[in-house]
Amino acid sequence: MNIQENQEGKWQILQVAGRVDSLTAPQLDEAFKRLIDDGGRWLKLDLSEVKYLSSAGLRVLLATLKRVRALTGDLQLYSPRDNVRDVLKISGFSSLFTIGGPDSSVDD
């Protein structure tokens, strides 16, 4: 799993590539924590290169969302692939997050 960071206005964007599973989810969690510790409140996760997302990743997303919402910020998801979108939907997480991207109109 690779993580890249970009800035776009007030949004800080994390771009992750590869699998987000029990093995790699802790790295993503670390990255989010570092951003928040550095003052980040408005976060976006670019899921376009994420091939797989398991419940371990979902737990990181939920934990991060709780933190930034507590700081009156937000975490938004961007451009998940079909299988990842499927996971978000099955798990009920798609109702919790703002999911942007090419197909965002379909889900929101």
Add this chain to the structure above:
Amino acid sequence: MNLRTRLLLTLVPAVLLLSMAAILMAFSYTEETLLQQINRAGYSLTYSNAKEIDVLFETSRKVAEGIALGVGQEQQLEKSRVTSLLRRTLKQNPLVYGSTVALLPEATPLGQFAPYLYRRDGELLTKTLASAEYDYTSWEWFRRPLERRQGVWGEPYFDEGGGNVMMITYSAPIQRGQEYAGVATVDISLENLLSRIRSLRVGGTGYAFIVTGSGRLIAHPGEGILSANTLSRYADKEKSDYFRILHTMVSAGDTETRELVDRVNSKSGRAFSSPIPSMGGHLVIIYPSDEILSPLHELKKRMLLAAAIVAGFILLIIPWVSSSVTSPLRRLVSLTEEYSRGDFGKQLDEKSGPTEMRHLSRAFNRMGSAIIDQIETVRRTTAEKERYHQELEIAAGIQQDILPRRFPPFDELAEHLDIYGITRPAREVGGDYYDYFRLHGGKIAVVVADVSGKGAAAALFMAMTHTLIRDIAARRVPPAEVLRRANRVLAEDNPSSMFVTLLYGEYDPFSGQIKLCSAGHNPPLVRGINGHSRQLDLPVRLPLGAMHDTSYQALDLTLEEGEVLVLYTDGITEASDLNDNEWGMERFASALSGLSGDMRSLTDHLLRRVDEFATGREQHDDITLLLLKRLEGGNTPVSQIDEEQTIRLILPAHNDVLAKVALITGSVARDTGLSEQDAQRFVLALDEVVSNVIMHAYGGAPGNTFELVLIPRDEGLEAVVIDSGTPFDFEEEVERYDGEVNLDSPIGGIGLFLAKRSLDRLTYEPGADDGNRMFLYKSRSDDSLLNCTRN
């Protein structure tokens, strides 16, 4: 009656009697002595007084006789000389009240001559007794001495002329030559005597008196100074014994004391008498008895008091004595009661108390120790028995636990088969067992076995067989080979020559095909859809453990939908009634027919029928039943399992393996014909299950492995994940997350939720020894759209 009462009742009267007897003896001796002393004292008192009185009379007599002698020897008898003799005599003898010399008129020249000199108021007066009116020669006091020619005492009399005092006169004859010439008299006053006698008052009411020679009484308190009658008259006249006794005593002249009832004060008294020789009378003293005996009475009182004190002391001491005697007994009683309540903590003191009690205490203590030893022995024996029984029960529990009890046992096969089994040992533990377990390729193994013999040995052999069969069956060898190998092991080292008859079958729940192999076991039955049973004709081979090289042969058959395979042991068919009739195959088959319902109720029904038949008899052999029914119309199309395609992987339980698992699983899923979405969902589900094993079953600990079996089927893909970690409560875990997420959601249970949602079926079997199994199944059917809509 207790000891104290008994002692009181026996000792007190005895002691009282003894002390009374002693007191009485002492008393009577004392009384006798005292009486003797009193008598002696009384007599001596009487005697000494009588003597003194006697002296008085004797003196008077001598005075009179001196005068008589003087007058008799006078040569020249002249009146003046006689008178002066009288005067001189009176002067010399103050006791003499008066004196006279009276001469016979014819005997002397003096003729009638009788001068009388007497005292009055200290003066000596003289008068003559010779006168015309008083012829003294006719008086007794003159005549009697002359007649008797000796001196005589006259009767006492009151001298009216001389102051009215009581007098008594002694008259002595005067002899001149050969002739009696007259009489000389001496009067003495008895006043002194009376006062002396009166002073002799003995005690309070005693008294003294004189009995004169003629028997008259002087100074008797009842009769005046001088009694009117003589004692003999009184004795005749009076009715009382008083005077008679006195008369007898005085006449006898003895010195014996006499008992009498005192006439004066009507009390019993004691009389003493002593003679007064000079006057021929007696002095009598009368003592009242009570006064004499008052010291005796006092003595008696004191002795009785002493006796009472002794008795009281004994009364007081007996309870103390009896208590000191009985206190060890009481202690013995209380200790015996404690023993009888089971408290053996105390012992009797063997070192104190009387010898007998010490012996008793020692014997009692020995008895106590013996009882304690006995109880200990009984307790130990009981405990051993109890332990043995407990161990048997534990063994029975373990044996029952060996038997699979999960009904229905395989969730994913619940639509295909109904299976139920039971083993009921005749004793605590038995040699029968049934078994079923999952085999490779989705098959199910079924086993029914009957070890020769019963009890613990059979149970051990059964456990060994059970493990052996499972172990060999897991090696994917055909049924005949399973039995051959098991037999080889069991027969190899079998000094006790035990053996086991056994039926082993491999059943495919999807096709109904079954391979059955018998090692000397009762032929199984198949109950048809019409209810009739048929017996399967299996190739007959030796039981396991009997002979080293035995080969076995399987029978292939197909169980049609609705048919029931009935495996059993001979405990069923050989159950006997009171007349030794066996239940037999016919009754068995008849009981099997005509009953619908699931296998559990059919089993219960069969057991009830057997028990009804064998009512009144103890179950003599283990009973085992295993019923397997192929259900009608399972909704899953049955397909052959291609065993060649099954993938079995042993993988390290670490998160690095997840990507590889996903890769392999995705590939197999697509090969099996799952759609892309279904394949990805299967991969997701398996990933979550494996993550769960790694993180939870093993707690992330390194060095563990898990087994992944992928079974491609015509209709879908099945996966089994087997771990040997900590089992978990599947139902609870699945319900932790319900698909409704919000910011307060707990971050748990999402994984299994995702897995379950992504599959057609997800089941879990926690296992103790052969691992926990998670079964995943995803159908190939193209209903993914339906799934999407449902989700």
